[in-house]
Amino acid sequence: MQQIDHIGIAVKSLLTAVPLFEKLLNSPCYKTEVISSENVTTAFLKTGETKIELLESNNEDSVIARYIAKRGEGVHHIAFEVANIEAEMERLVQQGFTLLNDKAKPGADNKLVCFLHPKDTHGILIELCQSAFLPPKE
Numbered sequence: 001m002q003q004i005d006h007i008g009i010a011v012k013s014l015l016t017a018v019p020l021f022e023k024l025l026n027s028p029c030y031k032t033e034v035i036s037s038e039n040v041t042t043a044f045l046k047t048g049e050t051k052i053e054l055l056e057s058n059n060e061d062s063v064i065a066r067y068i069a070k071r072g073e074g075v076h077h078i079a080f081e082v083a084n085i086e087a088e089m090e091r092l093v094q095q096g097f098t099l100l101n102d103k104a105k106p107g108a109d110n111k112l113v114c115f116l117h118p119k120d121t122h123g124i125l126i127e128l129c130q131s132a133f134l135p136p137k138e
Contacts, residue, residue, distance in 0.1 A: 001088070005081040005111075005129050006044070006051035010064050011073050014043050014056045021045050021052060033108050040064050042108045053079075053108060077115070079127035085112050088128055092116065106132065 011017035025047040039062035043054040057065035082088040098117035107113030111129040
């Protein structure tokens with residue numbers, strides 16, 4: 001793992017959360033994106049080299065809607081940038097971690113993503129992400 005790529009925060013409404021985080025971070029939202037496969041809309045902000053991803057559910061059945069119903073708004077996941085997502089997935093499986101998806105899939109911000117089960121990481125949902133434009137590094 002190379003560095004933290006972003007911190008994902010589940011919110012009920014981007015309409016109210018984006019202005020709050022823009023004021024908090026003194027930084028504008030630079031990108032919003034609908035991720036249809038996950039039934040969410042994301043908004044990205046940046047402070048220094050750190051990105052914050054706000055996640056709003058697009059329907060009551062999405063993972064984010066269920067998360068908010070169970071735990072309320074707040075930190076949903078921490079995403080780590082990796083050079084080669086397939087190799088990192090294989091390494092982590094060999095180390096005993098459970099992947100929530102067998103193959104890397106398209107995610108927000110033009111990334112390939114994979115999630116680790118929080119039962120293996122002290123309750124923290126971990127996302128692996130690799131830029132979809134760059135070829136995997138050996």
